[in-house]
Amino acid sequence: MPKLLHLACSPRPDSESAAGARVFLDRFRQARPEWDIDVMDLWRDSLPEFTGALLEAKYARINGRAFTDAERDRFAVAERIAVRFALAERVVISTPMWNFGIPYKLKQWFDIVIQPGLTFRFDPSQGYLPLLKDRPTLVILASGGDFATGMNRGRTDMATPYLREALRFIGVKDVRFVPIGPTTGPVEPVRLARENAHRRLAEMAGRF
């Protein structure tokens, strides 16, 4: 059964990014009822802290050193999380913008899956090479302000370039972004932004 992985990255019950993901996934299910939708809620599913043997395992790989038993055990946890992503033919990431970037849980997820020999490798003559296959990926990014131009009142959107680069580094280049913003402030612009984003998401779902 083909699989879509949804990384749900907002802890809010009234999350705008989650509402956008619901619109998209409802349509996607109608268009492709045979697909398995695997939801990983980064605030409910446990993610290992990137410390101790898990951190040392990364350095073991970088330095070409064999794992200790503890490192092998901890690395296996990272491997399971990365494989869940690697096996998905489609990916949806619904996330808030937090302080111009992404919430720390999503950054933690990237720190866990971006590992040498797992999702990328280094070749002295060719440099860094991705190990994952490309696949259509949708990022639904909710922000209090409107970052359509990449800027809002002197603030720069660093979530979009970070996500594009982190995904590209491991092999995922086919990434579309649907921003939802403003999500705070006067009612009418918030309603319009939500409506526009939901319309776009519903349209995209049938051909994703």
Ligand SMILES: Cc1cc2nc3c(=O)[nH]c(=O)nc-3n(C[C@H](O)[C@H](O)[C@H](O)COP(=O)(O)O)c2cc1C
């Ligand atoms: C910790 C935190 C940091 C935030 N930083 C920004 C920011 O840098 N820029 C912005 O426009 N909105 C910011 N916001 C507002 C959120 O992006 C906005 O409420 C958005 O709708 C959150 O997504 P969600 O509704 O899916 O949870 C921040 C909110 C929180 C809680």
